[in-house]
Amino acid sequence: AQSVTQLGSHVSVSEGALVLLRCNYSSSVPPYLFWYVQYPNQGLQLLLKYTTGATLVKGINGFEAEFKKSETSFHLTKPSAHMSDAAEYFCAVSEYDYKLSFGAGTTVTVRA
Amino acid sequence: DGGITQSPKYLFRKEGQNVTLSCEQNLNHDAMYWYRQDPGQGLRLIYYSQIVNDFQKGDIAEGYSVSREKKESFPLTVTSAQKNPTAFYLCASSMNSEAFFGQGTRLTVV
Numbered sequence: 275a276q277s278v279t280q281l282g283s284h285v286s287v288s289e290g291a292l293v294l295l296r297c298n299y300s301s302s303v304p305p306y307l308f309w310y311v312q313y314p315n316q317g318l319q320l321l322l323k324y325t326t327g328a329t330l331v332k333g334i335n336g337f338e339a340e341f342k343k344s345e346t347s348f349h350l351t352k353p354s355a356h357m358s359d360a361a362e363y364f365c366a367v368s369e370y371d372y373k374l375s376f377g378a379g380t381t382v383t384v385r386a
Numbered sequence: 387d388g389g390i391t392q393s394p395k396y397l398f399r400k401e402g403q404n405v406t407l408s409c410e411q412n413l414n415h416d417a418m419y420w421y422r423q424d425p426g427q428g429l430r431l432i433y434y435s436q437i438v439n440d441f442q443k444g445d446i447a448e449g450y451s452v453s454r455e456k457k458e459s460f461p462l463t464v465t466s467a468q469k470n471p472t473a474f475y476l477c478a479s480s481m482n483s484e485a486f487f488g489q490g491t492r493l494t495v496v
Contacts, residue, residue, distance in 0.1 A: 283426065306483045315490065316490065317390075317392075317487035317488050317490050318429075320484065320486075323484060364429070372417060373444075374429075377428055
């Protein structure tokens with residue numbers, strides 16, 4: 275069975291500061307890992323994904339994440355926060371059947 | 387444009403009524419999913435279908451039903467047996483490990 279833990283339900287950062295969102299997972303097989311972003315009353319948009327290959331994954335809007343198998347982590351970072359990054363972020367894991375299991379989400383606020 | 391269309395965007399249900407949420411995709415994806423979203427709980431899987439005329443229960447299927455008669459369509463019915471249906475419902479489809487989401491339907495019981 276797979277599960278996802280996102281550390282911190284709310285993160286507040288200053289504009290221009292580093293954004294770091296933490297995600298740990300459990301999976302019985304090599305997982306596929308994802309980060310999604312959601313703006314209020316909208317669907318989810320894929321930021322980036324890890325399936326196989328390079329463990330540092332670059333996504334849209336300047337985000338990137340690193341898969342660390344030894345730590346069962348897939349933390350999301352962005353070097354410099356922008357006001358438009360204010361949203362809710364979800365980490366997700368899937369196994370062979372492609373069903374996604376989501377973390378509880380982290381809401382990011384950006385201070386001017 | 388290819389994508390997933392959910393309708394309606396907002397839906398109000400009276401106690402004891404069944405309501406059906408629509409989900410249509412033109413991405414030619416085999417797999418489709420329904421998720422329920424509640425504040426602070428992430429997304430929870432209600433039902434999923436990997437092929438036409440076949441579907442499986444997810445983690446919270448009680449009080450819900452689905453059908454998959456066409457590849458493009460995967461409607462969700464919220465029945466009167468669902469005791470707390472007020473939530474945001476998201477439909478998704480997937481191929482090759484990547485899922486695409488609709489814009490959601492917000493259901494409120496009045």
